[in-house]
Amino acid sequence: MFELNFEINQFLDTYWQKKPALLKQGFIDFQDPIAIDELAGLAMEEDLESRLVYQQDQQWHAECGPFKSFERLEKDGATLLVQAVDHWHPDAQQLVRPFRFLPNWRIDDLMISYSTPKGGVGPHIDNYDVFIIQGEGKRHWRVGARQTLPEFAAHGALKHCAPFEAAIDVEMEPGDILYIPSGCPHEGYAIEPSLNYSVGFRAPDQNDLLSSFTDHNIDNNENALRYTDIPMQTREQPGCIEQTELNKIHQVMLANCQTPESLIPWFGCMISEAKHDLDIAAPEHPLSDQEIIEFLEDGAQFTRLGGLRAVYFEQQPDLMFINGAQYNCENFTKLAHYLCDQDETASELLVLFQDQPKALSLFTKLVNSGYWYAE
Amino acid sequence: MFELNFEINQFLDTYWQKKPALLKQGFIDFQDPIAIDELAGLAMEEDLESRLVYQQDQQWHAECGPFKSFERLEKDGATLLVQAVDHWHPDAQQLVRPFRFLPNWRIDDLMISYSTPKGGVGPHIDNYDVFIIQGEGKRHWRVGARQTLPEFAAHGALKHCAPFEAAIDVEMEPGDILYIPSGCPHEGYAIEPSLNYSVGFRAPDQNDLLSSFTDHNIDNNENALRYTDIPMQTREQPGCIEQTELNKIHQVMLANCQTPESLIPWFGCMISEAKHDLDIAAPEHPLSDQEIIEFLEDGAQFTRLGGLRAVYFEQQPDLMFINGAQYNCENFTKLAHYLCDQDETASELLVLFQDQPKALSLFTKLVNSGYWYAE
Ligand SMILES: O=C(O)CCC(=O)C(=O)O
Ligand SMILES: O=C(O)CCC(=O)C(=O)O
Numbered sequence: 001m002f003e004l005n006f007e008i009n010q011f012l013d014t015y016w017q018k019k020p021a022l023l024k025q026g027f028i029d030f031q032d033p034i035a036i037d038e039l040a041g042l043a044m045e046e047d048l049e050s051r052l053v054y055q056q057d058q059q060w061h062a063e064c065g066p067f068k069s070f071e072r073l074e075k076d077g078a079t080l081l082v083q084a085v086d087h088w089h090p091d092a093q094q095l096v097r098p099f100r101f102l103p104n105w106r107i108d109d110l111m112i113s114y115s116t117p118k119g120g121v122g123p124h125i126d127n128y129d130v131f132i133i134q135g136e137g138k139r140h141w142r143v144g145a146r147q148t149l150p151e152f153a154a155h156g157a158l159k160h161c162a163p164f165e166a167a168i169d170v171e172m173e174p175g176d177i178l179y180i181p182s183g184c185p186h187e188g189y190a191i192e193p194s195l196n197y198s199v200g201f202r203a204p205d206q207n208d209l210l211s212s213f214t215d216h217n218i219d220n221n222e223n224a225l226r227y228t229d230i231p232m233q234t235r236e237q238p239g240c241i242e243q244t245e246l247n248k249i250h251q252v253m254l255a256n257c258q259t260p261e262s263l264i265p266w267f268g269c270m271i272s273e274a275k276h277d278l279d280i281a282a283p284e285h286p287l288s289d290q291e292i293i294e295f296l297e298d299g300a301q302f303t304r305l306g307g308l309r310a311v312y313f314e315q316q317p318d319l320m321f322i323n324g325a326q327y328n329c330e331n332f333t334k335l336a337h338y339l340c341d342q343d344e345t346a347s348e349l350l351v352l353f354q355d356q357p358k359a360l361s362l363f364t365k366l367v368n369s370g371y372w373y374a375e
Numbered sequence: 376m377f378e379l380n381f382e383i384n385q386f387l388d389t390y391w392q393k394k395p396a397l398l399k400q401g402f403i404d405f406q407d408p409i410a411i412d413e414l415a416g417l418a419m420e421e422d423l424e425s426r427l428v429y430q431q432d433q434q435w436h437a438e439c440g441p442f443k444s445f446e447r448l449e450k451d452g453a454t455l456l457v458q459a460v461d462h463w464h465p466d467a468q469q470l471v472r473p474f475r476f477l478p479n480w481r482i483d484d485l486m487i488s489y490s491t492p493k494g495g496v497g498p499h500i501d502n503y504d505v506f507i508i509q510g511e512g513k514r515h516w517r518v519g520a521r522q523t524l525p526e527f528a529a530h531g532a533l534k535h536c537a538p539f540e541a542a543i544d545v546e547m548e549p550g551d552i553l554y555i556p557s558g559c560p561h562e563g564y565a566i567e568p569s570l571n572y573s574v575g576f577r578a579p580d581q582n583d584l585l586s587s588f589t590d591h592n593i594d595n596n597e598n599a600l601r602y603t604d605i606p607m608q609t610r611e612q613p614g615c616i617e618q619t620e621l622n623k624i625h626q627v628m629l630a631n632c633q634t635p636e637s638l639i640p641w642f643g644c645m646i647s648e649a650k651h652d653l654d655i656a657a658p659e660h661p662l663s664d665q666e667i668i669e670f671l672e673d674g675a676q677f678t679r680l681g682g683l684r685a686v687y688f689e690q691q692p693d694l695m696f697i698n699g700a701q702y703n704c705e706n707f708t709k710l711a712h713y714l715c716d717q718d719e720t721a722s723e724l725l726v727l728f729q730d731q732p733k734a735l736s737l738f739t740k741l742v743n744s745g746y747w748y749a750e
C-alpha cells in the first residue's frame with residue numbers, strides 16, 4: 001500500500017543515525033490512512049495514550065487523554081497527539097511496513113498528530129530516531145544538527161530546548177518525509193490543518209538494559225549464586241578488600257551475562273514486549289488445527305496483530321519471542337522466522353505446515369491468542 | 376577486652392562456610408558487655424530494629440518493636456531480639472572486634488537476644504554465617520549439616536524449617552561459641568534466662584549485586600551509553616536480531632562493569648553503607664585541625680563509631696570508602712588504611728599527620744561528622 005520513493009542504501013549510508021534528511025515526496029501520491037475524526041475517536045479511548053498541546057497567553061499547556069471533547073481543536077495553535085496508533089488501526093499500521101528495511105526490533109510505534117494552524121509541540125530533542133511523514137495539510141518544520149542544548153520543562157511533561165539554528169527548514173507537503181536522528185533539535189508548526197505520522201525507533205541505553213536484565217534475574221533466579229570465600233585466610237588488614245575478593249564479586253555479579261548468547265532469554269522477552277497496550281481480541285470460539293488449514297485452503301491470509309513484536313536471534317534460531325514470551329521452535333524454525341519476518345502470511349503457510357503438526361499447533365495457539373487474525 | 380580462645384587458622388580451614396562448629400569456651404571468663412535491662416531499653420527506641428518472639432497456645436507469635444513494655448518477658452518461652460546493638464552500645468561493639476580476623480566488609484552486625492526459659496525463635500535456616508556466643512545463662516542449641524528443607528511462615532515474618540537431624544546438640548554455657556554457616560538449620564531454647572550474641576556475616580548474592588549496581592548506575596550515569604547501529608544495512612529478514620546486534624547490546628549493557636576494577640566506585644559505596652541506622656552524634660562545636668593535634672598530644676584515643684563501615688581496595692589503594700561515600704586519599708594512603716584497619720587509633724596518628732596537612736584535615740572532617748570520636 002505504501003512504497004518508499006528514495007534510495008534506501010544511500011539513505012542508510014549517509015543519514016541513518018548521523019544527520020537529518022528531508023526525503024521530498026518519500027511517498028508519491030500519499031493518501032492518509034486515517035481521518036481526523038477517527039484519530040480524535042482513538043484519543044477518547046482509555047487504552048491509548050494521547051496528549052493535547054497548545055499555547056494560551058504565551059504559555060505552553062499539555063493535557064493527557066483520554067479526552068471527552070476537543071473544543072481546543074476548533075482554534076488555532078493546538079496539536080493532538082496519539083501514541084501507538086498502529087496497535088489499533090490496521091490501515092495506519094500499513095504505514096509502518098515500508099520501514100521494515102530496518103530491523104523490526106528497533107521500530108517502536110506509530111504516533112499520529114493533528115495540528116490546527118500554528119499548532120506544534122515546540123522545540124525539543126528526542127532520544128529516538130524518527131521518520132515524520134506529512135499527511136494532509138502543510139507544516140513548517142525546522143531541524144538542527146545533533147547538538148547539546150539547554151533543556152527545560154515548558155509545562156509539566158513538556159520538555160523544550162533552547163532555540164537552535166536550522167539545518168533543514170522546510171514547508172512539508174503531503175508525502176514528504178523528514179528523518180530526524182536522536183539528539184537533533186526540531187520543531188514544527190502547522191500552516192494548514194495538518195496530519196503528521198511519526199514512525200519512531202527507540203534504542204535502549206545502558207540503564208534500560210541493566211535494570212530490565214536485573215528485574216528479569218530477580219524474577220527468574222530464585223536461588224541466585226551467592227558470594228562465598230573459601231578458602232579464607234587470616235589477614236593483617238581487615239579493612240582491605242583484596243583483589244581475589246573483588247574478582248569473586250565480579251564473577252558472582254556477572255555469572256549469567258558473560259556472553260552475548262547468555263542474554264538471549266532475557267533480551268528476547270524484553271524487546272518483544274510492547275510498550276503500549278495491544279488490541280488483543282482472541283476469537284470467540286477457539287479454532288482447531290483443521291480449521292486453520294481449511295481457512296488457508298480457502299485462500300485466507302493471516303495478519304499479525306498491529307504492534308505485536310515477534311523476533312528471533314541469528315545465534316539461536318530455534319527460539320522465537322513474541323510479546324514477552326519465549327517459544328521453542330526446534331524443527332520448525334522456518335515457520336517461526338516466516339512469522340517474525342512477515343506482517344502478512346500467505347499460501348506459503350500451507351507448505352510450512354506440511355508434515356509439521358507441531359508447527360501447525362503453535363500457529364493455532366497464536367491465532368487463538370489473538371496474535372494473528374484471518375482476513 | 377575479648378580474646379578468642381581457639382586456633383583460628385584451623386577453624387578457617389576446617390569449618391568456615393563448610394560446617395558448623397562448637398567452640399567450647401571460645402571466650403574464657405566471658406563477661407556480658409550489656410545488662411538485660413539495657414538491652415530492653417534499646418528495644419524501646421525507634422532507631423533500633425527489635426522483635427519479640429514467643430509461643431502461645433502452641434502458636435508462634437512475632438511482634439516488632441519499638442516496645443513500650445515487656446510483660447511477655449516475665450513468662451517462660453519468650454525471646455527478645457535486638458539488631459545492630461554494636462551501633463549503639465560501645466561495650467557490646469567490643470564483641471565484634473575479635474572477629475576481625477575475617478574481613479571487615481563481610482561482617483554485618485551484632486544481634487543480641489534475651490530469652491526466658493524455653494524461649495527461642497524456632498528451627499530456621501539463615502543465608503548468612505553467624506557466630507552465636509553464649510552469655511549469661513544456659514541455652515540448648517541444635518544445629519544440622521547444610522541441607523535443603525521445606526520452609527514455611529510460622530507467623531508473619533517468622534520463617535521456620537522442617538525438623539532436622541542435629542550434627543551438634545549442646546547445652547551452651549557462658550563463653551561457648553557456636554559457628555553456624557549459612558544454609559545449616561538451627562534452633563536454640565533457653566534452659567535458664569539467657570543472653571545470646573550473634574555476630575553475623577552476610578554475603579551478597581547475584582541479585583543483590585546486580586540491583587545495587589543498576590541503581591548506582593541510574594543515579595550516577597545520566598548520559599548513559601545508548602545502543603547505536605551504524606553502519607546499518609538493509610536486510611531480508613526484519614524479524615531477526617543479528618549476531619552483531621546482540622553483541623552490541625551486550626557491550627552497551629556491560630560498558631562499565633567489564634573488569635573487577637570497574638566495580639570499585641560502586642562496590643566501595645555499597646558495601647560501606649550500614650544496613651542499620653548509626654548513632655551519629657557530631658561534636659557540638661566542630662574541631663579544628665589544631666585541636667585534633669592537641670587532643671592527640673594529650674594522649675587521647677579516637678574510636679571509630681560502632682557499626683561504621685570503612686574499606687579500601689587492594690587494587691585501588693588511593694581510595695577509601697566510608698558509610699557509602701568515596702574519599703580520595705592520594706598521598707596519604709597510610710592514614711586511610713590505618714583508619715579502615717583499626718577500631719581505635721593511638722599515637723601513630725600523630726606520625727601519620729606529620730607533613731600531611733591533607734591527611735589531618737580529612738581526619739578532622741571525619742571527626743566533625745561524628746565518624747570517629749575521642750575518648
Ligand atoms: O507531530 C508532532 O507535532 C511532533 C512530532 C515529533 O516531534 C516527533 O515525532 O518526534
Ligand atoms: O538468639 C536467637 O534466638 C537467634 C539466633 C539466631 O538464630 C542467629 O543468630 O542466626
Ligand SMILES: [Co+2]
Nearest residue numbers: 124125126186
Ligand atoms: Co520529536
Ligand SMILES: [Co+2]
Nearest residue numbers: 499500501561
Ligand atoms: Co539463625
